[in-house]
Structures are given as structure tokens and as C-alpha cells.
Amino acid sequence: MLPRQYPDPAQKASTANTAAPVGACAQLGGTTAHSTLSVVPCDSERSNVKIIQQVRHPRECVRDADQSYYHNGPDGQWTACLDYAWQTSRCLAISPGKIINVACGDPAIPNKEKPVRVFRNVNHTHDCAQGGFAHPVRLYTICTETQP
Template sequence: MSKGIRAIVRRSGAVVVVLAGLAAAGCGTSVEGTATAGGTSTAGETSTTTTTTTSAPLGADQGGRVDIDVEIGDCVRLGGTADAATIDEAVCGSEKSNYKVVGKAAKNAQCASDVDQVYYETKWGSERGALCLDIDWVMGGCMSLPDGDDDEPQRVDCDHPSAPGIERAIEVIEGATDVEQCSEGGYVHDEREFTVCTETVRPL
């Protein structure tokens, strides 16, 4: 059975998910932070397996500036609602982390088209910096991927009694642009050419 595309992970069209008024230096200025899905990927199933496991590739720093002080390879906790965004530093693989910074850019359109999420900030209506984000998967660990515009992935115990949409990460396969090499299904990143293979612990 196909897993389908998680709306929270992949929202083509870059609909605004969360907005926030962040304090900015200087009198009379304001900065807004916005999180939008970066691209489209696919999930599916197959009966073949593979043993190749590597880390997902990291992108480049293309400039820009956001208020949170993170580098490529660092992790964050992104959350909030359409009225109040939150983004904070988090230890990768920890309970608080839900995204890894895989690239930085001056504008969100410069992020790879297949990133899981994009967080960008604007000042006086103009973009000034963006973080390109992928889900912070931990091999063997689980994430709850709710199907809602204001919900972000959350790290959970695989045997969580009530969390919706629980997926367990099995492996990351570089060079794979479909799920044919995954035993059950996964999430394809076709521009950067890697696939995160997962298995469904609890469907939505």
C-alpha cells in the first residue's frame, strides 16, 4: 500500500505555514519569519531491499541572514501557527529537533526544490535570508508526520500510543530517485538524488 505524500512534509505551491513578528535591530523596523514547504517528493512501496546506508547530502551557504544563529548541518525545532512562528536551535537527533539545516540562501527560491521545508525572513516586505530544511531523521527512530498545515514533524517513540502518522527511518540511499530500492516505501528527493527509506508504524 502506498504511503502517499504527506501534506505536512511536501506542500507544493509554497503556501505560508507560519508567520511571526521577530524583533529587529533599529527603530521602526520589523522582521517576519515564514516557513513554507520547499518542494515535492514522492512516497511509495516496493518489494526489493538494499543495504546501502549513508547520510543525506548537505548543500551550500548562498548568503542571506536570519535571526537564528545556525550553520549548515545544525538542527532546529520549527513550530508555531500562522499567527506565531517559533524556530529554535536544537541538538540533532534530540527529542526537540525536527529539521536539519541543509542549506542557507538569500531567498527561499534558492533552496533545492526538494527540501522538506523552507524557513525565510523578510524585512520591509523583502526577503533577507532563508534556511533550507530537511526532516532530522534518525535511522531506526520515528517521526510523527501529522497531516495539517500548522503541524510540523515531531520526534516520537515508535510505540507512542496515540501520535498520528508515525514513520520509522530505515536508511538513506544516495543516488536513488525512486523508492524501488526501499523495502516498504520512502521519501524521494529527486533534485539532490537521495531517498529516505521508511516503514509505516502507524498510518494517519
């Protein structure tokens, strides 16, 4: 676990019995207008996001969250703030409205990102050879390499 990954670590306990428990991995699917969020095991090939915070409205998510999922249904209104669920042995293909967890060698999916390094206490990607995903509020960066 990364220090400061969870903006409010106490939420790991307080949200444990909810539809989007902080600390869980999930599959964010559907379309931008009609998205779905399903909790799945973190080592699952379906896992593409990690729930880092639960708030009422998307604007309340920590500013450097990678994504958010808004729910307004019979069981209430809430937002799951999300980071990409990086796995050392898998890649993520990230495009607007879609995140696919895929084998890094899969030739059918171009431009996959493989996580190669984590920098703590930095707010940029300058030290990443090929770029990455900075989290300037929580002060860590995931360096990635694009796979063909």
C-alpha cells in the same frame, strides 16, 4: 553524513555564526503562518529538521528540500532550507504544517514514519518497501516504515 546532502558544503563554515547555521538541527514549530525555528542538539527529542542550506528567498532552496523557513526581521532576511531530521531510534509524525519527533511506540501519535534505510545515487522510492522520501536533485532516498 550523506554525500550531496548539503547543496553548498562551504556554507557549513560561512553560516556557522548565524541564527540558522548549515549542518545544525532545529525545531520547526508554530503554525504555517507564524512558524518558529530554534537550533537544538541533533539527538534532542525536539529536533525535527536539519538546516541544509541558507539562502535569501525560499524559491532559492534546492528543489528537493523537505521544508523551508523564511525569516524577515531586524537582523535581516534569510531562508533556512530544511530536511527532516531522521534519528534511527525515533520516528517523525509529518502532517501539513507540523512535524513531531516522537517515540516510535507512542500510541498517542498515529502514522509515524520510522527511517529504515538510505539509498544513495537514486531519485525515487521504488526500492523502499513502504515508501519514503526521495531527494532527486541530491540523489538520495530515505526509506521509511509507517508505525501504528
